[in-house]
Amino acid sequence: MTVLITADVPGQTREGYDGMLKVLSGPIKRAPGFLMHGAYESEDGGWRVFEVWQTMEQANQFFAQHIAPNLPPVVRPKRKAQQLHSCVQP
Known part of the structure; x- marks a missing residue:
């Protein structure tokens, strides 16, 4: 079932987020x-x-393999998951 993952990331900066995105976008x-x-x-x-x-x-697999190992020690996302009733895609 399709899921929405939300993560609150206290302590993350714009520079830190942009750096992670640059590495992980591919x-x-x-x-x-x-x-x-x-x-x-x-x-x-x-x-x-x-x-x-x-x-x-x-x-969870992507988070464990790609995100968690690249986070600075002071940055710990608080993740939540919600199964979606619908997900419209192009």
Whole structure:
């Protein structure tokens, strides 16, 4: 089932997010099950990231293999998952 992953990332900076995106934009586009990614600066000064994946397993696998190993020690995302009722794609 398609899932929406949201992550609040306290302590993340614009430079830190942009650096991660630069490194990970290629691999995420090729990741099995990846549908979309977006992010914005949150009200508390950190970042909020959201992604849509075909399955939770695919999202977790990508996070474990590509994101977690590249995070600075002080940056720990608080991830949440929600199964989607619908997901319209082109």
